[in-house]
Amino acid sequence: MTSALSLGCIADDYTGASDLANTLTRAGLRTVQTIGVPPDDLALPEVDAVVVSLKSRSIEAGLAVERSRASEKWLRGRGARHVLFKICSTFDSTDAGNIGPVMDALRRDSGDTIVLVTPAFPETGRTVYQGNLFVGAVPLNESPLKDHPLNPMHDSNLARVLARQSKTKIGLVNLAAVSRGPDAVRARLADLAGQGFGAAIVDAVFDRDLETIGAVALDHRLSVGASGIGLGLAHALVTSRKTKQNASNTLSDTPVGGPAVCLAGSCSQATLQQVANAEQAMPVLHLDPEQIISGKDESRRALAWAKDRIKDGPILIASSSTPEEVAALQSRHGRNATGHAIEQAMADIADGLVLAGVRRLVVAGGETSGAVVDRLGIPAFLVGAEIAAGVPVLRAVGAKAGEMLLALKSGNFGGPEFFSDALKLMR
Numbered sequence: 042m043t044s045a046l047s048l049g050c051i052a053d054d055y056t057g058a059s060d061l062a063n064t065l066t067r068a069g070l071r072t073v074q075t076i077g078v079p080p081d082d083l084a085l086p087e088v089d090a091v092v093v094s095l096k097s098r099s100i101e102a103g104l105a106v107e108r109s110r111a112s113e114k115w116l117r118g119r120g121a122r123h124v125l126f127k128i129c130s131t132f133d134s135t136d137a138g139n140i141g142p143v144m145d146a147l148r149r150d151s152g153d154t155i156v157l158v159t160p161a162f163p164e165t166g167r168t169v170y171q172g173n174l175f176v177g178a179v180p181l182n183e184s185p186l187k188d189h190p191l192n193p194m195h196d197s198n199l200a201r202v203l204a205r206q207s208k209t210k211i212g213l214v215n216l217a218a219v220s221r222g223p224d225a226v227r228a229r230l231a232d233l234a235g236q237g238f239g240a241a242i243v244d245a246v247f248d249r250d251l252e253t254i255g256a257v258a259l260d261h262r263l264s265v266g267a268s269g270i271g272l273g274l275a276h277a278l279v280t281s282r283k284t285k286q287n288a289s290n291t292l293s294d295t296p297v298g299g300p301a302v303c304l305a306g307s308c309s310q311a312t313l314q315q316v317a318n319a320e321q322a323m324p325v326l327h328l329d330p331e332q333i334i335s336g337k338d339e340s341r342r343a344l345a346w347a348k349d350r351i352k353d354g355p356i357l358i359a360s361s362s363t364p365e366e367v368a369a370l371q372s373r374h375g376r377n378a379t380g381h382a383i384e385q386a387m388a389d390i391a392d393g394l395v396l397a398g399v400r401r402l403v404v405a406g407g408e409t410s411g412a413v414v415d416r417l418g419i420p421a422f423l424v425g426a427e428i429a430a431g432v433p434v435l436r437a438v439g440a441k442a443g444e445m446l447l448a449l450k451s452g453n454f455g456g457p458e459f460f461s462d463a464l465k466l467m468r
Contacts, residue, residue, distance in 0.1 A: 045120025058094035060431035068275035130267035141206025161245035162269030209239025306409025307452030
């Protein structure tokens with residue numbers, strides 16, 4: 042990678058990173074997704090954007106800040122003038138962080154007076170109006186995200202949510218200003234900065250709002266948001282001719298072949314329905330969460346079950362449970378211990394599957410995806426065809442197992458037949 046990056050990105054989980062990398066690729070930027078800060082000896086192609094994937098959404102805030110700052114330093118060192126801190130489009134974060142602490146640290150490092158913040162992505166049903174985040178037609182706190190096992194969201198007002206995490210004052214750039222165009226947004230930001238605000242939630246309801254936000258964000262060195270603002274930034278870079286639009290895809294079409302397995306760790310309503318639908322198309326094993334927490338026997342049972350079947354076609358292994366079942370588990374064993382045990386069990390299973398020859402993996406759930414990719418030691422991905430909005434096919438770069446294709450899906454993403462749809466594109 043010899044030329045300077047047009048855009049650097051830091052994502053707080055792996056599925057969100059794939060979503061962003063997919064969005065940037067569709068917009069015409071040659072994009073690579075890395076897992077953490079890449080080692081110096083990792084050969085990457087010449088690209089316009091790099092998305093550094095971190096598993097920092099739900100870890101201790103100080104550690105999330107440390108890893109994010111190291112990522113920003115690496116990206117700036119490769120010439121990235123603007124860095125996007127990519128967060129979930131449902132603003133997943135507790136009052137302890139990690140969006141606020143990371144934003145504060147990166148803002149100090151960047152030298153920006155004020156930071157634009159928006160998780161809006163109308164294409165995926167995420168809109169922000171008067172600072173309130175909507176998931177489809179309902180406010181965030183009325184959506185299924187209120188039952189998220191790690192980051193339950195009980196407030197749709199993002200200025201309030203972020204103010205509880207950040208050390209700076211949080212303002213609002215409302216839709217009326219956004220609809221008047223970039224200069225009106227710039228004027229509002231200048232006014233807020235003059236009043237001592239360090240960040241501003243920016244409304245966005247329509248796709249054209251993202252273009253306005255992206256154009257203004259490029260005036261700054263840092264922005265915070267979901268893939269929607271990434272789309273706006275990419276559009277601004279292409280239209281300003283700071284980078285050329287590249288229609289070619291960086292992913293080779295060479296088939297990988299071999300056995301294919303789907304792993305579902307998400308407990309979202311969307312994934313639960315996708316798992317139910319998959320039972321009509323492939324063998325499905327439902328893991329017992331209590332047995333997972335008790336020890337390694339459940340992972341061994343899953344591997345034995347899988348090895349007997351992978352030669353006959355795709356299979357699915359699910360640890361997904363309903364919100365009520367998750368709540369009961371957490372009450373008995375603790376939230377963090379429950380989540381960690383299930384993630385590590387899925388990582389154990391993935392590792393065993395790869396040793397058994399599996400080279401195509403579809404993984405549902407952000408925390409599950411992070412645990413699996415970390416265990417497999419994959420340092421980077423090239424971005425391929427879009428399976429569903431926000432979910433591309435990924436080809437591993439530098440994987441110890443050699444050629445591999447993966448799909449990493451956030452819990453709420455994808456249509457009813459997502460697993461079958463993914464496998465059709467992963468040859």
